Amino acid sequence: MEAARGIARLEAATGTRFARIAAARSLTERRLGERRERFGAVDVDAGATVVLMGSWGRREVTSESDDDFMVLFEGPLRENAQPAIDRVADVLGARAPGREEIFGTQVWLEDLRGKIGRDEDTNTNLTRRMLFVLESVPVCGEEAYLRARRALLAGYLEANVKHHRPPRFLLNDVIRYWRTIAVDFESKMRARKGEGWGLRNAKLRLSRKALFAGGLLPVFECYRYPTGDMLDYLDERMSVAPLDRIADAFVDHEALDAGVRALTAYDEFLAILDDGEQRGKLKELGAEGARDSPTFTRVAELGKEFEAGLLSLLFDDPELRRWVREYIVF
Amino acid sequence: MGATVSDTILNGPSALAGHHPVGVSTGIFEDLRGSWQELVAEACKVSTYAIELSALSEDELPGLVAYLAAEPRLPFRYVSVHAPVKDRNLDEAAGARVLSELPLWVRSIVTHPDALEEPARYRGLGTRLVLENMDDRKRTGRTAGELELVFDELPEAGFCLDVAHASSIDPTMHLAEELLDHFRSRLRQVHVSSLRGHHHVPLTADDEERFARILKRCRDVPWILEARPPDWWLAELKATRLIAVDEAAIA
Numbered sequence: 001m002e003a004a005r006g007i008a009r010l011e012a013a014t015g016t017r018f019a020r021i022a023a024a025r026s027l028t029e030r031r032l033g034e035r036r037e038r039f040g041a042v043d044v045d046a047g048a049t050v051v052l053m054g055s056w057g058r059r060e061v062t063s064e065s066d067d068d069f070m071v072l073f074e075g076p077l078r079e080n081a082q083p084a085i086d087r088v089a090d091v092l093g094a095r096a097p098g099r100e101e102i103f104g105t106q107v108w109l110e111d112l113r114g115k116i117g118r119d120e121d122t123n124t125n126l127t128r129r130m131l132f133v134l135e136s137v138p139v140c141g142e143e144a145y146l147r148a149r150r151a152l153l154a155g156y157l158e159a160n161v162k163h164h165r166p167p168r169f170l171l172n173d174v175i176r177y178w179r180t181i182a183v184d185f186e187s188k189m190r191a192r193k194g195e196g197w198g199l200r201n202a203k204l205r206l207s208r209k210a211l212f213a214g215g216l217l218p219v220f221e222c223y224r225y226p227t228g229d230m231l232d233y234l235d236e237r238m239s240v241a242p243l244d245r246i247a248d249a250f251v252d253h254e255a256l257d258a259g260v261r262a263l264t265a266y267d268e269f270l271a272i273l274d275d276g277e278q279r280g281k282l283k284e285l286g287a288e289g290a291r292d293s294p295t296f297t298r299v300a301e302l303g304k305e306f307e308a309g310l311l312s313l314l315f316d317d318p319e320l321r322r323w324v325r326e327y328i329v330f
Numbered sequence: 331m332g333a334t335v336s337d338t339i340l341n342g343p344s345a346l347a348g349h350h351p352v353g354v355s356t357g358i359f360e361d362l363r364g365s366w367q368e369l370v371a372e373a374c375k376v377s378t379y380a381i382e383l384s385a386l387s388e389d390e391l392p393g394l395v396a397y398l399a400a401e402p403r404l405p406f407r408y409v410s411v412h413a414p415v416k417d418r419n420l421d422e423a424a425g426a427r428v429l430s431e432l433p434l435w436v437r438s439i440v441t442h443p444d445a446l447e448e449p450a451r452y453r454g455l456g457t458r459l460v461l462e463n464m465d466d467r468k469r470t471g472r473t474a475g476e477l478e479l480v481f482d483e484l485p486e487a488g489f490c491l492d493v494a495h496a497s498s499i500d501p502t503m504h505l506a507e508e509l510l511d512h513f514r515s516r517l518r519q520v521h522v523s524s525l526r527g528h529h530h531v532p533l534t535a536d537d538e539e540r541f542a543r544i545l546k547r548c549r550d551v552p553w554i555l556e557a558r559p560p561d562w563w564l565a566e567l568k569a570t571r572l573i574a575v576d577e578a579a580i581a
Contacts, residue, residue, distance in 0.1 A: 016515055257514045258550040264515040297434040298457070304407070305550075308351065312550035315350070 006244025007263065009251050016260050020270040021060070021243065028061040032137065035067075038091050039140040043082045047074035049141030049148065050088055053103060057135030058210065059241040062274035067094035068103040069139070070128060072148055077108050092139075102127050109148050113155045116173065123180065130177040133238055134215045153234050163226045166327055170234075171219045175328070178212040189287075198285025198296055205303030206269045213310050214242025217249040220323045246310070253317040255309075262309025265302040272299060346538060346545055347566035351552040353380025355412065355521075358530075358557055364390060366397035370404065376559060376567060380408040380519075380552035382440065388414035391428060398433050408552045410438035410460070410519060415445040422451045430454055438518050440490050443471030449483035460488040460518050463509055465495040467528060472499055474512040481516070488518035491548065493541045494525045494556070506544045520548045523556040530556040533563075 004012050007021055032052070039050065049072050051057075055065040071088055073081050085106060088094070094104065102124050112129040115121045133152055138145035156170035185204050189197055218237035222230050237245050243266065250259025272278045272295065281295045290296045314324050354376045356362075356369040363369075366383070373381045381404070385391045391414055413429055420428065429439050429452075438460040446452060452459050461480055464471035471477055472495075481487060489509075496506035510517065522545070523530040524537040533541075538560070545553070559567055 014514070255549075257510060257517070257547045260515050261517060261550060291435065294434060301437060301457075308550040311350075316546075316549045 006240055006247045010247040010256070010259050010263065013251055014256050014260050016264070018263055018267045020267045020274070021263070024055075024060045024062055024270050024274070025241075027063075028056060028059045031061055032056070032139065035092060035139045042087060042091055042140065044141050045073065045082045047141075047144050048072070048081065048083065049145040050083065050139045051132065051136040051145060052139055053131045053136050055207070057131065057137050057241070058207065058214075058243065059137070060207070060243075060270060062270060063276065064273065064279055067092045069094060070103055070132075071106045072109055072112075072132065072144070073106065074109050074144055074148065076110070081106060102131075109151065112148075113152055116155070123184070126173075126177060126180060130174070130215070134174075135211050135242055149238060150231070150235050153238070154231055157227070157231055157234075161227045161230065164223050166220050166222050166323055167230060168327065171216075171327060174212070174215040174219060177215075178208070181208050181212075194286045196283060197287050198282040198290065198293070199279065201287075201290075202269075202272075202282050202296070202299040202303075205300065206266060206306055209303070209307060209310070210242050210246065210266065214245045217313075218245055220320060220327070221249065221252075223319075223323055250309070250313060253313060253320060255313050255317060258309040258312045258316075262306050262313075265305035265309070269299060269302045269306075272302075346542060347560075347563035349545070349549065349553055351379050351408065351550070352555065352567065353377045353382065353406065353408065353552055354555045354559075355382040355384045357382075357384035357386060357412070358555070364393050366394060367402070370402070374405065376555065378405040380410075380554065381406045382410045382412055382519075382554045383436075384412040385414055386412060387417040388419060388425075389417060390414070395428065395432065398436065401433070408438075408519075409436050410440055410552075410554070411436050413439050413441040413445075415442045418445075422446070422448055426452050426454065432458075438488060438490075440519070442468075443477060443480045444468050446480065449480050453484055453486075455487075457486045457488060459484060459486070460490045462490040462492050462521065463495050465492070465498040465525070465528065467498075473505065474508050477509070478512065481513075487516070489513040489516035490519050490521060491517060491544075492521035492556075493544055494521065494523050494530065494537075496544075497537070497540070498525055498528075501540070503540060503544055506541075510544065510547050514547075517548060517551055519551055520545065520553045521556050522553045532557045532560045534560070535562075 007018055011017060044050070051070055051072060053068045053070065055061050056068070069088060069092060071083060071085065085104060089104060107128055111125055112132065115125055129152065133149060153170070156173065157167055159169035161167045182204065185200060188200070218234055222233065225233050243263070247259060247263060250256065250262070278295045281293065282299065285293055285296055314320050354373050356373055359369055359372045362372060370381065383394055385394045394411065411432060414425070418425065432439065437458065439455055439458050440460045440462055442464060443461050444464060461471070461477060461484070463477060466472070471480065491506065491509055493506060496509060497503060499505050522533060524532065524534045
């Protein structure tokens, strides 16, 4: 029997049950299965993959989740690459692409892999690359998906990696992405005059933080490996959901109590996201009303509790603390 | 305290003193009782991370409610209120209503299980209500089984582990371990002190060593000191307090 990992491992170690996380995973698997079945009738080029991002990649689909997708192609840019966006959107029944057009588009692996840093690595390119590596799941073209993820990780590891040390190039890009999310939150709110502030702020406090921590922790954990083993390790870690990577880190570092509290907070957050009324309140909420909103106040508290567990893991564990100190500021 | 060189390298000179989420109960500043602005200023001198505003006697509550209603600019990331547990005249419904009107940014309202005659009346406080384990003088609220009965009535309530109370019942600290095992997902804060004749006094070196195993399981939650910090913690605590706080800054 395969050993439990991630959330299941933390549950087994502590006798805790994260019911909302389990429910969201179950819904994710069911809906993913439905979508995969529909793609059986779609022409997909060899070397193409359709991936779902965001809550799909985190295995946290709730009743209100969007079908944020992108179609990724290996090989050079070409005309008439299949599947076409309209066809994918039609099969998924997806909403129109977001305003920033990160999703709902054809993307080329060479852009994600070859354009890291400097002007050619646009905000959109960075976002697509990070979401693909950190929180995505294939709905078709799984082999191409696995090759692409491994190729992206391998690209980061070509840059002067040392035995038993976190790979700095990847670490810097993960941290850069998190800071970009945080800065862009303010920028988007200014551009949209605060529209959608409450829900976006809630996601920043929990979902986005889980995405970041789920990337940061495996990169730090590379200190356990010689360079030759890091790619396999990172590839395996990125094959599971960010919450599983986080839960494993809590168990590996024997921080079970903090892990339970952090994931309990996240569990309740998913319940709020899945509750149409509470989610609606967050969606309508502006910054000016946050202090008087019981729903937002609760989410903010859950965000603090989730963060407190992660900070304790990073700063109170003697091993991790060493790497955080050496790598996270400079 | 028996610390080895490797302990010191791995955990720092005093791992517990270096705990970041720390604060004090205003109850330790007995002379300033009722002067909330001054109490908060004193608390800031220990830490600006967390505070427990202590209204143990019911006659302290109206003043605290008025102070909080004026929306003072507090620097803390975590604010709790210790609800009245003595000299109570309000009936339970009225008491619960007053507590429910505390500002939403008061994260926790700590109370004693034995002070709740009808726990269900407090259900409206939801996740803000926090139950504290009791010491050996009390007849209930001491053990996991006794607390479980109250949590059954208040399923959303959090838990405050009072390490000194647990130690008064079981100096080996197995009871504290058991409380954490049962209520780890509910744990919101920890009360830290030693007891002398059932009075909270600064943590002694012996107790710090005895409590260390427990406190290390609570690294992610605020520790509320229920007595002045031990002298050997003062240097570490400098890092969590403002360089200078005057009362005007928190009015």
